[in-house]
Amino acid sequence: DVYADNLDIDVLIVGAGFSGVYLLHRLRDELGLNTKIYEAATDLGGIWHWNCYPGARVDTPIPCYEFSLPALWKDWTWKEKYPSYKELREYFKHIDKVLEISKDTAFESRVVSAEWDNESYRWVVKTEDGRTARCKWLINALGFAAKRSFPDWKGMENFKGEIHHSSFWPQEGIDFKDKKVAVIGTGATGIQLSQEVGQMAASTTVFQRTPNLCLPMRQRKVTAEEQNNAKDTYPDYFKHRMTTFAGFPYDFSEKNTFDDTPEEREKFYQKLWDNGGFEYWLATYKDMLFDWDANDQAWQFWSKKTRERIKDPRKRDILAPTKAPHAWGTKRPSLEQNFYEVMDQPNNDVVDIKNNPVVEVKENGIVTEDGQLREFDIIVMATGFDSVTGGMKSMGLKDENGTDIKDKWADGTLTYMGMALAGYPNMFFLYGAQGPTAFSNGPSCVELQGEWIVDAIEKARKENITYLNAKEEDEEKWRLMIKELNDKTLFPYTNSWYMGANIPGKIREQLNWPGGFPSYEKETREVLDQGFRGFEIKSAA
Ligand code: NA7
Numbered sequence: 001d002v003y004a005d006n007l008d009i010d011v012l013i014v015g016a017g018f019s020g021v022y023l024l025h026r027l028r029d030e031l032g033l034n035t036k037i038y039e040a041a042t043d044l045g046g047i048w049h050w051n052c053y054p055g056a057r058v059d060t061p062i063p064c065y066e067f068s069l070p071a072l073w074k075d076w077t078w079k080e081k082y083p084s085y086k087e088l089r090e091y092f093k094h095i096d097k098v099l100e101i102s103k104d105t106a107f108e109s110r111v112v113s114a115e116w117d118n119e120s121y122r123w124v125v126k127t128e129d130g131r132t133a134r135c136k137w138l139i140n141a142l143g144f145a146a147k148r149s150f151p152d153w154k155g156m157e158n159f160k161g162e163i164h165h166s167s168f169w170p171q172e173g174i175d176f177k178d179k180k181v182a183v184i185g186t187g188a189t190g191i192q193l194s195q196e197v198g199q200m201a202a203s204t205t206v207f208q209r210t211p212n213l214c215l216p217m218r219q220r221k222v223t224a225e226e227q228n229n230a231k232d233t234y235p236d237y238f239k240h241r242m243t244t245f246a247g248f249p250y251d252f253s254e255k256n257t258f259d260d261t262p263e264e265r266e267k268f269y270q271k272l273w274d275n276g277g278f279e280y281w282l283a284t285y286k287d288m289l290f291d292w293d294a295n296d297q298a299w300q301f302w303s304k305k306t307r308e309r310i311k312d313p314r315k316r317d318i319l320a321p322t323k324a325p326h327a328w329g330t331k332r333p334s335l336e337q338n339f340y341e342v343m344d345q346p347n348n349d350v351v352d353i354k355n356n357p358v359v360e361v362k363e364n365g366i367v368t369e370d371g372q373l374r375e376f377d378i379i380v381m382a383t384g385f386d387s388v389t390g391g392m393k394s395m396g397l398k399d400e401n402g403t404d405i406k407d408k409w410a411d412g413t414l415t416y417m418g419m420a421l422a423g424y425p426n427m428f429f430l431y432g433a434q435g436p437t438a439f440s441n442g443p444s445c446v447e448l449q450g451e452w453i454v455d456a457i458e459k460a461r462k463e464n465i466t467y468l469n470a471k472e473e474d475e476e477k478w479r480l481m482i483k484e485l486n487d488k489t490l491f492p493y494t495n496s497w498y499m500g501a502n503i504p505g506k507i508r509e510q511l512n513w514p515g516g517f518p519s520y521e522k523e524t525r526e527v528l529d530q531g532f533r534g535f536e537i538k539s540a541a
Contacts, residue, residue: 017046247444
């Protein structure tokens with residue numbers, strides 16, 4: 001019984017989103033290991049369980065945003081090119097039916113402590129309600145958005161209306177009819193939310209600190225027939241996505257921006273723009289994220305295209321200013337469908353809180369520095385997360401000497417390959433710190449890192465390894481590699497959650513592997529091929 005106290009198993013996975021589900025299947029069904037999942041929520045799906053705000057959908061087109069396992073895609077089709085959280089939840093139900101994940105998942109099981117026992121070589125993991133599991137291997141499959149973040153505005157507790165965070169949305173929904181709504185934040189979430197709520201509420205006011213340089217999604221319905229006709233090509237499609245920079249079905253051009261004439265460039269940008277989605281970001285000239293002049297060309301085209309959609313001149317200058325707020329593409333662009341038109345409606349508004357910050361929340365609304373009080377019935381926080389590192393820092397994770405990971409990471413993040421931690425033997429994590437995480441398509445990244453973890457555990461078992469601990473000097477090398485790669489790009493110049501800059505006091509550093517899939521795969525595979533290079537090993541006699 002997965003809910004039993006004193007579970008004694010081979011592998012415990014924390015989290016039942018894409019990462020946890022994938023690893024449970026591979027470790028249990030292929031390696032035959034006694035594997036279980038602890039999940040804080042009441043269902044599978046990870047982010048797609050928590051995020052059920054209106055308009056929540058994925059920014060990756062199908063069939064890229066799914067597993068490559070034929071058993072899963074052969075009988076599955078989608079309804080929209082960019083599925084909503086509702087369809088994604090259906091997909092998780094489908095996964096459950098085919099792979100039987102739930103039977104080995106304990107729901108409502110939030111992990112509050114995980115400590116290594118140096119006598120028995122087991123992890124001892126405790127849940128909030130007091131159950132304990134002991135396991136030979138611990139896998140943190142928490143995703144990068146497990147710890148939500150709120151502004152610390154004065155007076156929030158005085159607000160008489162409702163306050164919601166996008167990632168803690170009532171499962172029964174919220175009635176926005178005739179309501180005056182404030183949406184705080186313009187990340188991927190804020191854009192999706194305000195685009196949708198802006199069509200339902202009496203008025204929607206977006207509080208924007210940084211404009212989101214959104215791209216057109218080009219959403220469309222997809223038929224079962226067109227998908228089934230394409231399934232012959234799926235094996236190659238899924239193989240190909242692993243060879244691209246970010247695990248998408250496209251990659252950066254071989255060309256640099258100024259290899260083309262201005263006319264050729266305009267044509268190329270227009271083609272990417274018309275294709276929609278992230279192509280304008282991830283299939284563009286290869287120097288766009290490295291060279292200021294090249295980047296400026298991408299910015300100019302974006303600004304021209306976007307400004308012509310907004311009629312109100314004041315809103316136009318806030319949402320799509322003439323001067324770039326940051327290098328284009330160094331902060332995550334959201335995909336929108338009619339965000340700019342919805343914001344342009346007379347009943348909706350946008351407040352520039354970079355120049356006119358919030359000073360206080362009153363019982364009936366929000367006051368900005370210019371003294372104006374705007375009244376609201378509902379405030380929606382789309383203020384994001386203590387991204388990438390927040391999850392693992394919030395589960396009571398301690399190293400073999402009893403030091404909390406918060407202390408290990410107090411002066412900056414250290415990991416080995418974005419999958420292991422020195423001092424935390426027999427533990428792996430994925431889709432988190434210093435992996436390809438934020439610069440990747442989730443399912444692709446999960447398969448890339450998940451495959452490595454499966455192979456590592458299998459190798460360790462074959463070699464009777466009972467203790468596998470990353471070395472500090474190799475963590476340091478990994479951190480340096482990330483820094484060197486990142487320093488060549490334009491990312492360091494922008495305040496983004498990629499750089500930890502969204503959380504006050506957080507160290508400013510690149511939190512993701514910015515080198516792309518092929519280099520990540522090469523580096524990590526070498527570690528296995530060279531006999532767990534960079535790990536301290538103990539084996540059973
Ligand atoms: P993000 O991308 O972190 O966006 C959060 C937004 O909230 C962003 O616009 C922030 O402004 C704004 N924010 C955060 N804190 C504050 C405070 N204190 N005051 C005003 N505004 C604030 O989170 P999302 O949920 O949208 O998306 C997370 C990822 O999930 C997304 O990238 C996808 O990969 C899926 P800022 O830009 O920092 O000026």
